[in-house]
Amino acid sequence: MLNVWCAIAAFCTALSGWGTAAAEESVEWKTILGRARGQTVYWKAWAGSEATNSYIQWVAKEANKRYGVTLRHAKIVNPAELVSGTLAEKTVGKHTGGSTDLLWINGENFSAMKKNGLLYGPFTCELPNFVNYVDANNSAFTHDFTVPVDGLEAPWGKAQFVFIYDSAVLRVPPKSMAELLKFAKKNPGRFTHPQVRNFMGSTFLKQVLYEIVKDRSVLFRPAMEDNFDKVTAPLWTWYDELKPHLWRKGRRFPESGPAQNQLLADGEVDISMSFSPFEASRLILNGMFPKTVRTYIMDIGTIGNANFLAIPYNSSAKEGAMIVINFLLSPEAQWRGQDPSIRGSFTVLDMKRLPDQYRKKFADLDLGPASLSPEELGPPLPEPHPSWMDRIIDEWHNRYAN
Amino acid sequence: MAQSLRQLVVSKAESRFSLLRLAPFLTLCVFLAPVVAGLAATILPALGFHPALNRYDIGLKCLLQFFSLPGAGRSLQLTIWTGFLATALAFGLAMLFSASFCHTRFFRCAQCLLSPLLAMPHSALAIGLVFLLAPSGWIFRLASGALGITRPPNVITVQDDWGLSFVFAVLLKAVPYLTLMTTAALGQVQPARSLALARAMGYGVFGAWIRTVFPRIYPLIRLPVYAVLAFSMSVVDVALVMAPSNPPTLSVFVLRLFNSKDLAMQLPGAAGALVLFLIVVGSIGLWRVGEILVARVGRRIYSSGRRGGSGTVSRSLAAGIMIMLLLFSFSALMVLALWSLADWWRFPDAFPHAFTLTTWTRHIGAVGRPAFVTFVTGISAVLVSLALVLLCLENEDRMGSINRSRTLLLLYIPLLVPQMAFLFGTQVLFIRLGIVGGWIGLIWAHVLFVLPYVFLSLADPWRSLDTRYRRSALCLGASPWKVFFRVKLPMLLKPMSVACAIGFAVSAGEYLPTVFAGAGRFATLTTEAVTLASGGDRRVLAVYVFLQAVMPLAVYLMAIVLPGWMHRHRAGML
Numbered sequence: 010m011l012n013v014w015c016a017i018a019a020f021c022t023a024l025s026g027w028g029t030a031a032a033e034e035s036v037e038w039k040t041i042l043g044r045a046r047g048q049t050v051y052w053k054a055w056a057g058s059e060a061t062n063s064y065i066q067w068v069a070k071e072a073n074k075r076y077g078v079t080l081r082h083a084k085i086v087n088p089a090e091l092v093s094g095t096l097a098e099k100t101v102g103k104h105t106g107g108s109t110d111l112l113w114i115n116g117e118n119f120s121a122m123k124k125n126g127l128l129y130g131p132f133t134c135e136l137p138n139f140v141n142y143v144d145a146n147n148s149a150f151t152h153d154f155t156v157p158v159d160g161l162e163a164p165w166g167k168a169q170f171v172f173i174y175d176s177a178v179l180r181v182p183p184k185s186m187a188e189l190l191k192f193a194k195k196n197p198g199r200f201t202h203p204q205v206r207n208f209m210g211s212t213f214l215k216q217v218l219y220e221i222v223k224d225r226s227v228l229f230r231p232a233m234e235d236n237f238d239k240v241t242a243p244l245w246t247w248y249d250e251l252k253p254h255l256w257r258k259g260r261r262f263p264e265s266g267p268a269q270n271q272l273l274a275d276g277e278v279d280i281s282m283s284f285s286p287f288e289a290s291r292l293i294l295n296g297m298f299p300k301t302v303r304t305y306i307m308d309i310g311t312i313g314n315a316n317f318l319a320i321p322y323n324s325s326a327k328e329g330a331m332i333v334i335n336f337l338l339s340p341e342a343q344w345r346g347q348d349p350s351i352r353g354s355f356t357v358l359d360m361k362r363l364p365d366q367y368r369k370k371f372a373d374l375d376l377g378p379a380s381l382s383p384e385e386l387g388p389p390l391p392e393p394h395p396s397w398m399d400r401i402i403d404e405w406h407n408r409y410a411n
Numbered sequence: 412m413a414q415s416l417r418q419l420v421v422s423k424a425e426s427r428f429s430l431l432r433l434a435p436f437l438t439l440c441v442f443l444a445p446v447v448a449g450l451a452a453t454i455l456p457a458l459g460f461h462p463a464l465n466r467y468d469i470g471l472k473c474l475l476q477f478f479s480l481p482g483a484g485r486s487l488q489l490t491i492w493t494g495f496l497a498t499a500l501a502f503g504l505a506m507l508f509s510a511s512f513c514h515t516r517f518f519r520c521a522q523c524l525l526s527p528l529l530a531m532p533h534s535a536l537a538i539g540l541v542f543l544l545a546p547s548g549w550i551f552r553l554a555s556g557a558l559g560i561t562r563p564p565n566v567i568t569v570q571d572d573w574g575l576s577f578v579f580a581v582l583l584k585a586v587p588y589l590t591l592m593t594t595a596a597l598g599q600v601q602p603a604r605s606l607a608l609a610r611a612m613g614y615g616v617f618g619a620w621i622r623t624v625f626p627r628i629y630p631l632i633r634l635p636v637y638a639v640l641a642f643s644m645s646v647v648d649v650a651l652v653m654a655p656s657n658p659p660t661l662s663v664f665v666l667r668l669f670n671s672k673d674l675a676m677q678l679p680g681a682a683g684a685l686v687l688f689l690i691v692v693g694s695i696g697l698w699r700v701g702e703i704l705v706a707r708v709g710r711r712i713y714s715s716g717r718r719g720g721s722g723t724v725s726r727s728l729a730a731g732i733m734i735m736l737l738l739f740s741f742s743a744l745m746v747l748a749l750w751s752l753a754d755w756w757r758f759p760d761a762f763p764h765a766f767t768l769t770t771w772t773r774h775i776g777a778v779g780r781p782a783f784v785t786f787v788t789g790i791s792a793v794l795v796s797l798a799l800v801l802l803c804l805e806n807e808d809r810m811g812s813i814n815r816s817r818t819l820l821l822l823y824i825p826l827l828v829p830q831m832a833f834l835f836g837t838q839v840l841f842i843r844l845g846i847v848g849g850w851i852g853l854i855w856a857h858v859l860f861v862l863p864y865v866f867l868s869l870a871d872p873w874r875s876l877d878t879r880y881r882r883s884a885l886c887l888g889a890s891p892w893k894v895f896f897r898v899k900l901p902m903l904l905k906p907m908s909v910a911c912a913i914g915f916a917v918s919a920g921e922y923l924p925t926v927f928a929g930a931g932r933f934a935t936l937t938t939e940a941v942t943l944a945s946g947g948d949r950r951v952l953a954v955y956v957f958l959q960a961v962m963p964l965a966v967y968l969m970a971i972v973l974p975g976w977m978h979r980h981r982a983g984m985l
Contacts (some may be wrong), residue, residue, distance in 0.1 A: 049930050051931070053931060057947055058947065059947050059948045062777065081780070083944045084943075085942070087667075089671060090931070093671060094930070100674060101842055102463075109931065110931055197565075205656070256565065261570060264946045265946040267946045267948070268945060269946075271946065271948070276757075277546065277563045297948060395883065410481050410657045
C-alpha cells in the first residue's frame with residue numbers, strides 16, 4: 010500500500026513540473042470533470058461557525074455555476090458523526106451509494122476512518138490545484154495528528170489555537186496555565202472552556218497537557234494503558250484546582266468555541282478561544298464583538314493543525330467531490346477563505362508557487378485589527394497522537410460527568 | 412328502511428370497492444410496520460444480537476454496560492423526574508384552567524390564542540425561551556437597570572441541574588395541548604347542566620367541575636395525557652436546547668451513543684433505547700395505578716359533603732398562569748424577531764443598538780433549501796396521511812362499523828413509544844429497503860407522526876356529519892364515490908384543512924425522524940435550528956428559528972382562511 014502511494018507521489022511530483030496547464034488539461038482530469046457534471050455532493054461539515062457555513066454556500070453556488078455540481082452542506086455539530094455514518098453503512102454492507110460524499114475532517118476522526126478503511130483514495134495527486142500550489146512535503150500536510158495522510162485527504166485550511174479577550178475589560182491576559190489558574194481563582198466565574206466533547210474543549214485540555222507534561226515526546230506516540238494515567242496526572246491535578254472557579258462553577262460548559270464567543274460578547278466570561286487567528290477580527294467586523302477585542306497565544310505557543318477534506322469509500326459522487334476539493338484549493342477560493350471578513354482560515358497554498366497576481370492579493374489582505382500575524386503566532390505546536398485526545402475525553406467524562 | 416339501505420350500500424361496497432376495504436389494513440401497515448420493525452431492530456442489539464458487528468452473545472451484558480457508563484444513572488433519574496413533573500403540572504394546569512373558565516369568553520379567547528401556539532414547533536419555542544431566560548437573555552437585559560447589573564449574573568437559569576427550565580419549556584406546549592384536548596372532550600359530555608346542578612347544591616366553581624365533569628372527561632383525555640408523559644420523557648430536540656447536558660436526559664444520552672465513532676457503542680445505545688422504552692411503559696403503568704388511587708381517595712372526598720370555596724383563588728391562579736404561559740410564548744417569538752433584526756445588541760441594553768435587514772439578506776439564500784425541504788416534506792406527509800385517513804373513514808361509513816377504542820389505541824402507538832426507541836431500528840429497516848436518505852424514507856418517517864394527528868382531528872367531525880346528507884344523495888342516484896367527492900369532502904372542507912394544518916405543524920416540528928430517515932442529506936428548518944442552537948451568532952440562529960416558527964403558523968392561518976374563501980358564496984358552510 011505504502012509503496013503504491015510512494016510511486017504515485019513520485020509521479021505527482023513529476024507531473025507538477027509540467028505546470029498548471031498540463032495538470033488541468035490531463036485526460037484523467039477531463040474525464041473526472043465530465044463525470045462530475047450533474048452529480049450531487051453531500052458535504053458533511055461541522056456547522057458551528059457561521060462564517061464557514063456562509064463560505065460553503067458560496068462554494069456551492071460556484072461549483073454549480075462552473076462545474077454543474079450540486080453541493081449540499083450536511084450540517085453536523087459533532088464531528089464523530091463523520092465516522093459513525095459511513096461506518097454504520099459499511100457494517101450493513103452498503104458499499105456503494107453511501108449517504109455522504111465529502112467530509113471536513115481531521116485528527117482522531119481521520120485516524121478512525123483510515124483504520125476502518127472508510128476512505129477513498131489516494132486521490133490528492135489527481136487534483137491539479139493540489140499538485141500545482143500545495144507543498145506536498147510540508148509536514149503539516151503529510152501527517153494529521155501524527156498519522157500519515159497517504160493522499161487520503163487534502164488540506165484546505167490551517168488552524169491555530171488562539172485565545173480571545175476584550176482588552177477594555179482585561180488588561181493583561183494570562184499567558185501560561187499557571188497564570189490562568191491564578192486568574193480564575195482571582196476572578197471566579199470569568200473563565201471557562203467549551204465542553205470536552207467538542208474539539209475546542211478537548212484541544213484546550215491538550216494545550217494544558219503540553220505545558221504541564223515533563224517529556225513532550227511521549228505525546229507523539231499512541232497513549233498506552235500503562236502511561237496515560239502517569240502522563241496526565243498533573244493535568245487532572247491542575248484541572249481539579251481550576252474547575253470550581255470556572256463559569257457556572259464548572260457545572261455547565263458552552264457547547265463550542267462560537268458559543269463561548271457569544272459568552273464573551275455578552276460579558277459573561279473574559280476569555281474565549283478559537284482555532285482561527287482571524288476569528289476575533291471577523292466578529293468585530295460583523296458587530297458581535299466590541300472593537301477592543303484582541304487575540305493572544307500562550308508563551309509556549311499553541312497547538313496548530315490542518316483541516317482536511319476526504320471522500321468516503323462508498324460515495325456515489327467521488328468525481329463531484331474531487332471537483333469541489335480542487336476548487337477549494339484554487340487560489341481564488343483560498344484567498345476568499347483567508348479573508349477575515351469572509352471566513353478567516355489560513356491558506357494551505359505555497360505562496361512561492363502562486364501566480365504573481367494572487368501572491369499580491371494574498372499579501373494585500375487586510376487581516377483585521379485583532380488578528381495575529383504568522384510571526385506573532387510563531388510555529389504551531391504539533392498535535393499529539395489522536396489516542397491522547399480520545400482518552401482525555403473519556404477520562405474527563407469518567408471524572409466529571411457522573 | 413335505513414337499515415336496508417345500509418345493507419344495500421354495504422353489499423355494493425363489498426363487491427366493488429375492494430381497494431377501499433384494504434384501506435385500514437394499508438394504513439396500519441404504513442404507519443405501524445416501521446414502528447414495530449424499528450422496535451424489534453432496537454431490542455435485538457440491546458440484548459447483544461448485532462450480526463453486522465459480529466455480536467451474537469445474547470444476554471444482559473449490553474444493558475449492564477449501559478448502566479456502567481458515566482452519567483447513565485443520573486440521566487435516568489433526570490428523565491423520570493422531569494417526565495412526571497412536566498406531565499403532572501401540565502395536566503393540573505389544564506384541568507385548573509378548564510374548570511375555572513369553561514364556557515366563558517376568556518376561555519374562548521385563550522383557545523383562539525392556544526391553537527396557533529400549538530402550530531409552532533416545540534424546539535422553536537424552546538430556543539426563543541433561552542433567548543428570554545438565559546442570564547444574558549432579554550429578561551435580565553430589561554431588568555438590568557433595576558437590578559443594577561452590567562454583566563449577566565453568574566447563575567444557572569436554563570439547563571439547570573433539576574431540569575426545571577426543561578419542564579417549563581415542555582409546559583409551554585403541553586398545557587395548551589391538554590387544554591384543547593379537554594375542550595374537545597367537553598363537547599362530548601355536555602357539562603353545562605350538571606355544573607349548574609352542582610352549583611345549585613352549593614359547590615364552588617372548581618368543586619362542581621371536579622365532581623361532575625372531571626370523572627366523565629378524564630377517560631376521554633387519558634391517551635393525550637399518556638402522550639404528554641411519553642413525550643416529556645423521550646423528546647430530543649427540546650432536551651438538547653433546555654435540559655442539562657452533562658449528563659443529558661436519557662434520549663439525548665442514547666442519541667450520543669448512536670452517534671459515537673466507536674460502533675460498538677451502538678449496543679449499549681440500543682440497550683439505553685430499550686431502557687427508555689421500558690421506563691415510558693412503566694411510567695404510563697404507574698400513572699394508571701395513580702389514577703386508580705386518586706379515584707379511591709377522590710370518592711371519599713367527593714362524598715365528604717364539603718362544598719369548597721367560591722373558586723376565586725383558583726380562578727385567578729389559573730388565569731394568571733395561563734396568561735404567563737401565553738406571554739412567554741409570544742415574547743419568545745418576539746425576542747427571536749428582535750435578534751434577527753439586530754445590528755448588534757450588547758448586554759445590558761434592553762433593545763438592539765439598531766435594526767437592520769443584513770442578517771436576513773445574508774442568510775436568506777441558505778435558509779431557502781431547508782425551508783423548501785420542510786415545506787415539501789410537510790405537504791407530502793399531510794397529503795399521504797389525509798388520503799389514508801379519508802379512505803379509512805369512508806370505509807368505516809360504508810361498512811357501517813366503528814371500533815373507536817381499538818383504532819384509537821393503535822393510532823396513539825407512534826405517540827406513546829419513544830421515538831428514540833424505534834427510529835434507530837427504523838433506519839436499519841429503511842437502509843435495507845434502500846430508501847434511507849431519500850424523499851420516500853423521509854416522508855414515510857413523517858407520516859408516522861402526522862397520520863395520527865390528522866386522524867384524530869378529522870375523525871370526530873367526519874363521524875358527526877349528518878348521515879341524512881349521504882342518504883339523500885344516494886337516493887337521488889349518486890354513486891358512493893360521487894357522494895364522497897361532491898357531498899362529504901366539500902362539507903368537511905373546514906375540518907379537513909384544519910387537520911392538514913395540524914399535520915403540517917407536526918411534520919415541520921419533527922427533529923429525530925428527519926435526522927434518522929434523512930441520513931444527514933435532508934435538513935429542515937427544525938434540524939437546522941437545533942443544530943445551530945448549540946452556539947454561534949444569535950442573530951443568525953434567530954433568522955432560522957423565526958422562520959421555523961412562522962412557517963407552520965402561516966399554514967395554520969391559511970387553513971382557517973381558505974375554507975371561508977372557498978365557501979364565500981355559501982353562508983351556511985361557514
